[in-house]
Amino acid sequence: MKPTDNANPEYYHKVVDCQYACPAHTPVPEYIRMIAAGRYEDAYMINWESNVFPGVLGRTCDRPCEPACRRGRIEEQPVAICRLKRVAADFKTDVSHRMPKIPSKKNGKRIACVGGGPAALTVCRDLMPLGYHIDLYDAQNAGGGFMRSQIPSFRLPETVLNEEVGYILNMGVVTHFDTYIDSLKGVLDKGYDAVFVGTGAPRGRDLNAPGRQEGAANIHIGIDWLASVAFGHVEKIGKKVIVLGGGNTAMDCCRTSMRLGGESVSVVVRSPRSEMKASPWEIEDAEREGIPMFENHVPVEFVIEDGKLVGMKFEKVKASYDSNGKRSLIPTGEDHIFFPCDDVLIAVGQENSFPWIERDVGVDFGKWDMPAVDEVTYQSSNPKVFFGGDAAFGPKNVITAVAQGHQAAVSIDLFCRGDDVHKRPAPGVTTVSQKMGVHEWSYDSKIEDDKRYKVPHAEVKIALTDRKLEVELGFDVETALKEAHRCLNCDVQTVFTESRCIECDACADICPTECITFINNDEEPALRTKLRAPANNLTQDLYVSRDLPTKRVLVKDEDVCLHCGLCAERCPTSAWDMQKFLYQVSKAGSIQ
Amino acid sequence: MTYLRPNFRHPDLPTNELGYTKKNYEGSLSTLCAGCGHDSISAAIVQACFELSIEPHKVAKLSGIGCSSKTPTYFLGNSHGFNSVHGRMPSVVTGANMANRDLIYIGVSGDGDTASIGMGQFVHAVRRSLNMTYIVENNGCYGLTKGQDSATADVGSKSKKGDANPFEGIDLAALALQLGASFVARSFSGDKEQLIPLLKAAIKHPGFAFIDVISPCVTFNNNPGSTKSYEFVRDHLQATGTVDFVPMRKEITTSYSAGTSQEVTLHDGSVIHLHKIDDKLDIHNRRSALDLIQEYKSESKILTGLLYMDKEPTDLHETIGTVHKPLRSLQEKELCPGNNVLQNINASFR
Ligand SMILES: Cc1cc2nc3c(=O)[nH]c(=O)nc-3n(C[C@H](O)[C@H](O)[C@H](O)COP(=O)(O)OP(=O)(O)OC[C@H]3O[C@@H](n4cnc5c(N)ncnc54)[C@H](O)[C@@H]3O)c2cc1C
Ligand SMILES: Cc1ncc(C[n+]2csc(CCOP(=O)(O)OP(=O)(O)O)c2C)c(N)n1
Ligand code: SF4
Ligand code: SF4
Ligand code: SF4
Ligand SMILES: [Mg+2]
Numbered sequence: 001m002k003p004t005d006n007a008n009p010e011y012y013h014k015v016v017d018c019q020y021a022c023p024a025h026t027p028v029p030e031y032i033r034m035i036a037a038g039r040y041e042d043a044y045m046i047n048w049e050s051n052v053f054p055g056v057l058g059r060t061c062d063r064p065c066e067p068a069c070r071r072g073r074i075e076e077q078p079v080a081i082c083r084l085k086r087v088a089a090d091f092k093t094d095v096s097h098r099m100p101k102i103p104s105k106k107n108g109k110r111i112a113c114v115g116g117g118p119a120a121l122t123v124c125r126d127l128m129p130l131g132y133h134i135d136l137y138d139a140q141n142a143g144g145g146f147m148r149s150q151i152p153s154f155r156l157p158e159t160v161l162n163e164e165v166g167y168i169l170n171m172g173v174v175t176h177f178d179t180y181i182d183s184l185k186g187v188l189d190k191g192y193d194a195v196f197v198g199t200g201a202p203r204g205r206d207l208n209a210p211g212r213q214e215g216a217a218n219i220h221i222g223i224d225w226l227a228s229v230a231f232g233h234v235e236k237i238g239k240k241v242i243v244l245g246g247g248n249t250a251m252d253c254c255r256t257s258m259r260l261g262g263e264s265v266s267v268v269v270r271s272p273r274s275e276m277k278a279s280p281w282e283i284e285d286a287e288r289e290g291i292p293m294f295e296n297h298v299p300v301e302f303v304i305e306d307g308k309l310v311g312m313k314f315e316k317v318k319a320s321y322d323s324n325g326k327r328s329l330i331p332t333g334e335d336h337i338f339f340p341c342d343d344v345l346i347a348v349g350q351e352n353s354f355p356w357i358e359r360d361v362g363v364d365f366g367k368w369d370m371p372a373v374d375e376v377t378y379q380s381s382n383p384k385v386f387f388g389g390d391a392a393f394g395p396k397n398v399i400t401a402v403a404q405g406h407q408a409a410v411s412i413d414l415f416c417r418g419d420d421v422h423k424r425p426a427p428g429v430t431t432v433s434q435k436m437g438v439h440e441w442s443y444d445s446k447i448e449d450d451k452r453y454k455v456p457h458a459e460v461k462i463a464l465t466d467r468k469l470e471v472e473l474g475f476d477v478e479t480a481l482k483e484a485h486r487c488l489n490c491d492v493q494t495v496f497t498e499s500r501c502i503e504c505d506a507c508a509d510i511c512p513t514e515c516i517t518f519i520n521n522d523e524e525p526a527l528r529t530k531l532r533a534p535a536n537n538l539t540q541d542l543y544v545s546r547d548l549p550t551k552r553v554l555v556k557d558e559d560v561c562l563h564c565g566l567c568a569e570r571c572p573t574s575a576w577d578m579q580k581f582l583y584q585v586s587k588a589g590s591i592q
Numbered sequence: 593m594t595y596l597r598p599n600f601r602h603p604d605l606p607t608n609e610l611g612y613t614k615k616n617y618e619g620s621l622s623t624l625c626a627g628c629g630h631d632s633i634s635a636a637i638v639q640a641c642f643e644l645s646i647e648p649h650k651v652a653k654l655s656g657i658g659c660s661s662k663t664p665t666y667f668l669g670n671s672h673g674f675n676s677v678h679g680r681m682p683s684v685v686t687g688a689n690m691a692n693r694d695l696i697y698i699g700v701s702g703d704g705d706t707a708s709i710g711m712g713q714f715v716h717a718v719r720r721s722l723n724m725t726y727i728v729e730n731n732g733c734y735g736l737t738k739g740q741d742s743a744t745a746d747v748g749s750k751s752k753k754g755d756a757n758p759f760e761g762i763d764l765a766a767l768a769l770q771l772g773a774s775f776v777a778r779s780f781s782g783d784k785e786q787l788i789p790l791l792k793a794a795i796k797h798p799g800f801a802f803i804d805v806i807s808p809c810v811t812f813n814n815n816p817g818s819t820k821s822y823e824f825v826r827d828h829l830q831a832t833g834t835v836d837f838v839p840m841r842k843e844i845t846t847s848y849s850a851g852t853s854q855e856v857t858l859h860d861g862s863v864i865h866l867h868k869i870d871d872k873l874d875i876h877n878r879r880s881a882l883d884l885i886q887e888y889k890s891e892s893k894i895l896t897g898l899l900y901m902d903k904e905p906t907d908l909h910e911t912i913g914t915v916h917k918p919l920r921s922l923q924e925k926e927l928c929p930g931n932n933v934l935q936n937i938n939a940s941f942r
Contacts (some may be wrong), residue, residue: 074600439595449599502822504627504810505782509635513602533602550826564598572627572810 001524003546003553006495009429012581014541015558016491018081021068023403025585026050028065028081029491033443035087036484041095043088048095050585052122052168052402053147055160058086059472060151062279062397070490073537073560074513077452079486080475087480089160100129102171107131109416112192113173114181117145118398119389120198121168122405123412126588128171130413135192136173139180141231143169145200146390147398149227150249152256153468184357184385194384194412197357197371198405201390205349207244211302215309215344219302222253222347229256229467238342241265242312244299245347246276251286253345258289259467266339268294268312270329272319285471289460298329300336302344311340350395361385370394377421378408386412409588428584433577434492435568441578443492445565448485489563493581496554498545500575503552507567507576508532513560516567521553531557597621609645617642619669623662629781629807629822630660630729634667636784637698637727640791641668644839651696652688656681656710659736660702660729660807668698679710682717685724686908692918693909696795697724704734707743707762714764718771718800723907725794725801728764729781731809732820739812750817765899766885768802769878774905775801776881778896780825781808785834786897792837793864793898799905806894830888832873832897836865856903866898875901 004011014020018028027046034043047054061082069078109132113120116138124134142148143165147156169175181187187195204221206212212219218238222245228234241262243254246269257265267286269276273295276283283293297314304310313336317329352370357363362382364372371380373387380387388408389401411421434441456473457463463471475483508516514533521527527542528535535542540559547553568576605613617638622631641651648670655661657678664673672695676684681699689697699717706714706728717726732745741749744764745757765778775797779787787805794801806825808814814821819828839862854875856864866875874880881899888895915922 074603445598446596447598502627502810502814503782503826504629504808504822505632505635505784506627509632510597510622512598512600514605533604536604549823560602562598562600564596566597569595570622570626570631572625 001521001527001542001544004541004543006543009427009583011541012431012493013427013583015493016581016583017068017070018065018079019491019583022051022065023400024051024406025403025583026065027491027582027584029487029489030582031088032079032081032084032484032487033489035084036444036481036487040088040092041098044092044095045098047085047088048167051399052125052405053118053164053398054085055089055164056147056156057399058082058084058089059156059160060147061085061399064399070488070560071486074488074562075451080452080455080483083455083475084480084484087475090474091477091480096167099167100171102128103131105131106133109133109193110135110191111412112137112187112190112195113198114184114187114195115145115198115200115389115391116140116143116175116177117198117200117389117401118147119391119401119405119408120145120196121165122402123196123198123388123409124171124173125168126406126409127412128168128173130589132416134173135176136169137176137179137181137187139178141177143175143177145198149230150223150252152226152230152252154255154259154463154466154471155252157468157470180356182356184363185361188361188384192384193416194386196408196412197385197387197391198389198401199354199391201350201352201395203351203353204346205351207299207346207348209299209301211304211309214304214307215302218309218342219344219346222249222345223350225345226252226256229260234260236261239263240341241343241345242339242341243267243345243347245269245349246271246273246278246293247347247349248278248282249350250345250347251278251282253347254291255286255289256467257343257345258291258464265291266294267291268297268299268314268339270296270298270317271327272296275319275327288457289464296329297337303338309341309344311338312344313338352391352394376407376424377411378404379411379415379421383415406585406587410586413588425586425590427586428582428590430582431493431495431579433579434565435574435577439569441565443489443578443580444485445489445492445563446485447488447562447564448482450482450486452486453479453483491581492563492565492578494543494556494561494563494567495577495579496543496545496556497575497577498548498554500573501545501548501554502573502575503548503550504572506570506572510566510570512564512566513562515556515558515561517555517557518548518550518552519555520551521547527555531555533557535559595621608642610647612642612645614638614642616670617648617668619664619666622666624659624666625809625811627810628659628735629731629805629809630663631666632781632784633727633729633787633805633807634663636781636787636791638667639784640788640795643788644792644795646696646795650694651698653698653700654681654685654688655700656702656705657736658702658705658734659809660700660731661705662736663729664698664700679705679708679713681705682710682713682722682726686717686720686722689722689724689908690914691920693723693914693916694918697722698795699724699726701726701728702735703728703730703732703742703744703764707764711743715767715771718768718773718802720908721772721774721800721905721911723799723909725791725797725803728802728804729807730764730804730820731807731813732761732818733809733813735809735812739809746819749819750815752812752815752818754817756817763885763889765802765804766882768804769882769900773802773900774799774902776900777802777898778804778806778894780806780829780894780896782822782826783829783896786831789835789837789864790898793835793901796837796858796860796862797901797905798859799902799907806896825894828892828894830893830895831869832866832884832895832899833869834867835898836867838863838865856901864898864901873899875899876903
C-alpha cells in the first residue's frame with residue numbers, strides 16, 4: 001500500500017466517525033468533552049455553529065452519527081450523542097451575547113428566502129453576519145417550517161423551538177409570515193440578488209381506495225392533520241383511530257391521536273415490521289404508550305355505512321424476496337380483515353410540489369418533476385436560484401436541511417461576490433498535540449465502561465393527558481457526565497512520525513485493541529488479513545507509514561482504536577503523538 | 593492522564609482451546625521505561641501461553657531483582673508469582689518445584705541478577721536440570737540501578753557516558769551449554785516471530801530450558817557504541833534458522849527442504865521444527881552449538897535461535913527419585929507410613 005497522506009484533512013476527518021457521519025459535520029467529541037467539563041455554553045455554541053438547532057436536534061435528530069459511533073463497534077451501543085446535545089441546550093445559561101454581531105452597515109445585497117424551515121433559517125444564520133439583507137417568506141404564521149408544524153410538542157416543546165428560531169430571526173431577518181408565495185417570477189421581479197428556495201416537501205401522499213370520497217370527513221392526510229393540531233385548528237379525534245404507514249410521520253400521528261381522545265389507536269403497515277421506516281426509538285416510544293402495530297396488512301377499502309366511515313378492510317400478505325432481494329407482498333389468501341374505526345390518518349409518504357414555480361423562469365425540472373439542483377453548490381439552472389432542504393432532493397430530516405443550508409449559503413455568498421460557486425473554501429482544520437509532560441495529556445482518556453444510559457421518560461399515564469407535555473425528560477447532570485465519559489475521543493488522533501521510530505514494538509505490544517502491526521508491506525486486501533487482528537471492516541482505513549529501517553511498515557487499523565493514547569504513552573521516542581484534530585466545515589464567508 | 597489501560601479489547605479476539613482470549617493472560621500495566629525490550633518479552637510470554645492454551649493457575653512465575661525481574665507483574669496476572677531477592681530466583685524455584693512438580697515454572701531474571709549476584713545459584717539450577725524455563729532478559733547493564741555495565745556487557749561496548757567496558761562479557765548461553773542445560777536458545781526482544789515459538793518450545797521442554805533474550809535498555813544502554821542497542825543488535829543478528837512449534841493436535845502444513853531442516857518430536861507429540869540457515873548446526877550436539885557461537889562472535893555477529901536441545905532430558909525429580917505427587921498433597925498416611933515401614937527401613941541398614 002502507499003503511505004497514508006495524513007496531511008489531507010479528509011483522512012483524519014473520516015476517523016472521527018460520528019462527525020464524519022453527521023451531515024453538518026458537527027465536532028461531536030469536542031462538544032462531549034465540553035459537557036464532561038461542565039462547559040455547557042461552550043458545548044452549545046460548538047453545536048450551534050454546526051447545526052444551528054442544538055435544542056431541537058438534541059430531541060429530534062435522526063442521529064446518523066450514532067450508528068457510526070466507534071463505541072458501538074467496541075461494545076453493544078453507541079454513545080448517546082443526540083441526547084448529550086440536549087444536555088448542552090438544557091443546562092446552558094444565557095448565550096445570546098455569544099451570537100454573532102450583525103453589521104449595521106449592510107453589504108448591499110438582497111436575498112429572498114422562500115420557506116422558513118431549518119434550511120432557510122440556516123441560510124439566514126450564515127448570511128446575516130456577513131451583512132446581507134434577507135426577506136423571508138413563509139405561509140405559516142411563525143418560523144421553523146416542519147419543526148413547528150409537524151414535530152409534535154410532546155417531542156419538541158415550543159419554547160425550545162422559539163428560542164432557537166429566535167436567535168436567527170433576531171439577527172434582523174425581515175419576515176413575511178402568512179405569506180404564501182405563488183410565483184417565483186414575482187419574487188425574482190423584485191430584483192433580489194439571489195433567491196433561496198427552502199419550501200420543503202409539503203404534500204402528503206393520499207391513498208385511493210374505495211370509500212375514500214364518501215369517508216373524506218374522517219379521513220385525513222397525516223401531515224396536514226399534524227399541522228392543524230400544531231396550530232390549534234384540530235383538538236379532537238375519534239375514539240378508534242387507524243394510522244396507515246410505518247414511518248416517523250405515522251408514529252407522530254398515532255401518538256398525537258392518543259393525546260386528542262383516541263382510546264384505541266392502531267398502526268397498520270403493508271410491509272413486515274422489520275421493514276418499517278420509522279426509527280427504532282420512535283417505534284419503541286409509540287409502543288410504550290400502548291399502540292399496537294399490525295404488519296403485513298394491505299388496505300383494501302374504507303368501509304362506509306350510512307355515509308359515514310366505520311372502519312377499514314385489509315388483506316393479509318406475506319413478504320417474499322426474489323434472488324435480487326426485491327420484495328413482493330403475496331396475499332396469504334385469508335379472508336379480509338375488518339378494523340372498526342372512527343378516523344383514519346394516512347401517513348404513507350410525502351412529496352415535493354412546486355406549483356408556484358413557473359416553468360419558464362430558467363429553473364429546469366427533471367425526473368419526477370423535481371428541480372435540477374447541483375449536488376455540491378445547490379444552485380439551479382437559473383444561477384440566481386438556489387435550493388436546499390427537503391425542496392432540493394426530497395424529504396430527509398432537519399440535520400440534512402441544515403447541512404444543505406450551510407452549503408447553499410456558501411454558494412450564495414460566492415455568487416453575490418461574483419466568484420465561482422464551484423471553488424469551495426477549504427475546511428478549517430487545526431491539529432494540536434495533547435502532550436503536556438510525562439504521563440500527562442491534556443485530554444481525559446479515562447473512559448466509562450458502563451453500558452449506554454437510558455434517558456428517563458415521563459410516566460405514560462400523565463404524558464397522554466397533554467399533547468404539549470414533553471415525554472423525554474433528558475439526562476440529569478450526573479448521568480450526562482457518565483454518558484459523556486463513554487465517548488472515546490476519536491478526534492484525538494494517533495499521528496506517527498517514521499523518522500523517530502526505533503521499532504521497539506512497545507506500541508504494538510501495549511495497544512489494547514491490536515490496532516498496530518509492524519509488517520512487510522503488501523497490497524491492501526492481503527495486508528488486511530495479515531495484521532495482528534484481521535481488519536475486516538472495509539469502511540475503516542488502514543494507516544500505513546513509509547518504509548522503516550527494517551524495511552517493514554507500520555500499519556494501524558483505525559477500526560477499533562480506543563484513542564487511549566497508550567501507544568504514544570509507551571513510545572520512547574515520541575514517534576506517536578496524540579493530536580487533537582478539529583475539522584470545521586467551510587462556512588459562508590470563510591477565506592478560500 | 594492516559595497512563596491507564598482501558599478494559600475494552602478487540603471485539604474479535606481469538607480464543608484458545610480453553611475459551612480464553614489473550615486478555616486472560618495479561619498482567620498489570622508495565623511501569624518500565626517506555627520502549628524497554630523487557631516489555632516485548634512480556635508480550636511474547638503472554639502470546640506463547642495463550643497459544644499453548646495453558647491454564648493460568650498452573651503457572652508459577654518467579655524472579656529476582658531488577659527491571660527484568662519486575663516484569664512478572666506485567667504478564668500472567670492470574671498465575672502464581674514470587675518476586676524473590678536479588679539473584680535468588682533459582683533456589684526459590686528449586687524449592688517450589690520440589691514441593692509441586694505439577695506447575696509450569698517460568699523464571700525471569702536479568703543479566704545482573706543471573707551473571708553477577710546470582711551466578712552461583714544459576715549454575716546449580718542448570719546442573720541439577722530443574723524442570724523450568726529460565727529467561728534472562730539481557731540488556732548488558734543494571735537497568736534498575738541506572739545502567740552500570742553488567743557481566744554480560746561485551747568488551748569494548750560503550751556506556752551512555754561513552755566509557756568502553758574493559759572486561760570480557762560472559763556468554764550465558766555458552767555457559768548453560770557447558771553446564772549441561774538440556775535446551776538452550778538465544779533470541780532478541782525485537783524478534784517476536786522467533787521468540788514466541790522458542791518460548792513455547794521451552795515451556796514444553798521437560799527439563800531445564802534456558803533462553804538468553806537480548807533486550808535493549810532504552811534508557812541506559814541504547815546509545816551508539818553499545819552492542820546491546822536496538823540498532824546494533826538488528827544489524828548484527830544472525831538466526832540459526834526459523835523455528836516452528838507445532839502442537840500435537842495440529843497438522844504440519846509447512847513444507848521444509850531436506851538437509852537444512854531438523855525436527856524434534858516432544859513427549860506429548862508436539863513438534864519443534866527448525867529450518868536452518870547454517871547447516872553446520874546440529875541442535876542435538878553441544879559442541880556444534882558452542883563452536884558456532886564462537887564462530888559468529890568472531891565475525892561480530894550474534895547467533896540467535898534454537899542452539900541445542902536434548903530430546904529426552906532427565907529432570908531433577910527423576911534423578912533423585914522423588915514422589916510423583918506434589919508434596920503438599922501428601923497426607924499423614926503417606927508421610928508417616930507407620931512402624932512396619934520404619935522397621936523395614938531400619939532392617940535394610942543392618
Ligand atoms: C411528521 C413529521 C415528523 C418529523 N420529525 C422529524 C424529526 O423528529 N427529526 C427530523 O430531523 N426531521 C423530522 N421530520 C422531517 C423534517 O421536519 C424536515 O426534513 C425538515 O423540516 C425540512 O426542512 P426544510 O427547511 O427543507 O423545510 P420545511 O421544514 O418543510 O419548511 C418549509 C417551509 O416552507 C413553507 N412553504 C412551502 N411552500 C411555500 C410557499 N410557496 N410559500 C411560502 N412558504 C412556503 C412551509 O410553510 C414551511 O414552513 C419530520 C417530518 C414530518 C412530516
Ligand atoms: C542484594 C542486593 N544487591 C544489590 C541490589 C541493587 N540492585 C538492584 S537491581 C540490580 C541490578 C539488576 O540488573 P539486571 O538483573 O540486569 O536487571 P535489569 O534492571 O537490567 O533488567 C542491583 C545491583 C539489590 N537490590 N540487592
Ligand atoms: S490510541 Fe494507540 S494504543 Fe490506544 S487503541 Fe489506539 S492505537 Fe491502540
Ligand atoms: S513505541 Fe515508538 S519507537 Fe517503539 S515501535 Fe512504536 S512508534 Fe516505534
Ligand atoms: S531502565 Fe532500562 S531496563 Fe529498566 S525499564 Fe528502563 S529501559 Fe528497561
Ligand atoms: Mg540488565
